[in-house]
Amino acid sequence: MATLTRRQISETLDPLGWRLIHGAALAHVAVASLAAAAEAAAVAVTAAGTGGNGHLSVELHSDRLLLRLQSAVTGTVSEADLHLAQTVTEALGRRSLVTSPGDAAAAPQSMEIAIDALDIPLVQPFWRAVTGYVDEPGAPEPDAALIDPLGRGPEIWFQQMDAPRVQRNRIHLDVTVAPELAQPRIDAALAAGGTLLSAARAPAFWVLADAEGNEVCVCTWQGRD
Template identity: 60%
Template sequence: MENGAGRIGHGAATERVDARHWRVLLLWLQAAFRVPDLATGAAFVARVADAAERVGAAPDVTLRPGRVQVRTTTWASHGLTEADLVLADAVSAAADELGLTGAPELLTSQEIAIDALDIPRVAPFWRAVLGYEPEPGTDPDDPALADAVGLGPGYWFQQMDEPRPQRNRIHVDVTVPHDQAEARVAAALAAGGTLVSDRRAPAFWVLADAEGNEACVCTWQGRGED
């Protein structure tokens, strides 16, 4: 069953894809495959890329020792479309040709929710300190944030009615290249953040958004491992 903008419902997508490989997680259709070595994994990734070009899909593909993970969605429709399902069929066929087994038990999708009273005021800080971009199709005043290279978890903002009297109980560490740290800190401060402490810099700077939620910008430096 399709809904607005050509999207295919999660139930319909689940019924159509190969259950040995694929699962729907949030906006994504995802699969994980076990590979015996990096060379086989690379060959499989090449087949995924060829299939994506043929069907007009734009998947994220991750190659790691022993594993290849593929996830696909159609950002223009903010969900799954026929192109994603056709790609899934092609990827499953390529896996069978190479003798690869699926590992759906390895799949996961992570999001971090940040409580906020004034989301438009808080969101720019987190976009800057994480180096993220608004997820396509979300409200500019209430954006979900996504890692531009598709490796980190998603972030979203939960509307609060009352302020929290206590210090935040979730702390986010953002590790960046050592030569990018000061620029990242400056961007976060320019986006409305405050500097809580730079006592341990360049190992880490402690920052906070406009409502006191904290994050550290971290590097490998200053940790006695130079």
């Protein structure tokens, strides 16, 4: 099966109200109560059927249902996930429930922790042990990141270094958002006292720093295919 490009995935997801965020398809469904979120989750899970196993996960809140689609085998959005997004969206729509990319209160995003390392195989086992994380599926060593087996915490990945970087922090955050939210997020960070260090790799990512030089990357799927 041919690997889908990020653009192909996004072109299918966006009209459905889903967004591609760091290898997963995310959508929000606004509800009026926790009980309503549970009912919406039941609709989504029933629509997905057995095909949802290893692909669909749901998270319930009193004001929204969060839906996530990703292949547990490959750690990517597959053709099956795109089909499930269509099926689940249509089933929810028949109940007047709308899939959307979130709102100002909670945008679809993911968080990663990036660790600079001279010897990734040397330090990776420590972080695997201390966090209780597992290897990212489908990625070869040493490129595999570490992930929370229940998807609760941020992914940890390791950036290969050729020499120590004593002039900057060696751990930074990557915040991946939908493309339309990148510039507003950057503008908000700059207004809050941050500095734009580099836009050389935009729109894949922008590098920002706080007032003391601690770095963060604002990332999107764009510019990576």
